[in-house]
Ligand SMILES: Nc1ncnc2c1ncn2[C@@H]1O[C@H](COP(=O)(O)OP(=O)(O)OP(=O)(O)O)[C@@H](O)[C@H]1O
Ligand SMILES: Nc1ccn([C@@H]2O[C@H](COP(=O)(O)O)[C@@H](O)[C@H]2O)c(=O)n1
């Protein structure tokens with residue numbers, strides 16, 4: 001897959017073939033995730049990868065929808081992929097469900113393999129990977145399994161109080177949108193997110209965005225990042 005579409009040329013490079021799906025999943029409990037893998041048709045272009053970071057309720061999904069609309073990215077939400085696994089009654093659905101209920105992080109191999117499959121089955125070659133990496137372990141697993149680093153990293157920086165308010169008002173029936181799980185998610189976020197942010201802040205890839213304000217106000221800060229890439 002990953003066929004070139006006309007509007008993408010400034011965002012992608014043809015030079016380096018992706019290493020997607022070359023590595024086997026080694027995490028024993030989850031080995032069937034890797035056994036389902038197949039050798040794909042070699043990709044024609046190197047995908048453009050944006051990681052979208054931020055705490056629970058910081059507005060990652062909301063802003064991704066706007067980036068998709070204006071810049072034609074494919075939105076891959078790690079949380080949505082995990083929820084889809086639960087809904088599909090996959091063998092690991094119940095383990096994923098209890099991990100999400102506890103606000104913890106699902107083993108990286110599982111999440112990365114789901115992301116890999118999603119990227120491989122897409123015709124697009126520019127991706128927003130939302131809610132990933134949540135930890136250094138996530139980040140390293142992506143680099144190891146996908147063989148790529150992101151081109152751009154967005155970090156939606158939002159005060160805790162605002163995030164809690166937004167999540168409690170979200171009303172989408174998510175099992176983790178309750179005060180107990182939110183507290184745990186915030187603790188995990190605080191513990192595991194900052195090393196990832198520190199890692200990317202050493203590069204010129206990180207864009208820290210103040211996520212307080214209206215959805216449109218925030219998108220005004222996001223738009224120039226992608227507009228500059230299209231020039
Ligand atoms: N700037 C904003 N101001 C007020 N509410 C917002 C803003 N952005 C998003 N919201 C609302 O806050 C809630 C959380 O937003 P969203 O789902 O985009 O966050 P998220 O970062 O993807 O969270 P999670 O990590 O839990 O998936 C949603 O109900 C959304 O409509
Ligand atoms: N990289 C990730 C992303 C998510 N999870 C789990 O899913 C929950 C919901 O994620 P959202 O991005 O939709 O908020 C999250 O709290 C984690 O339990 C994960 O393990 N790894």
Ligand SMILES: [Mg+2]
Pocket residue numbers: 060061077079131
């Ligand atoms: Mg989200």
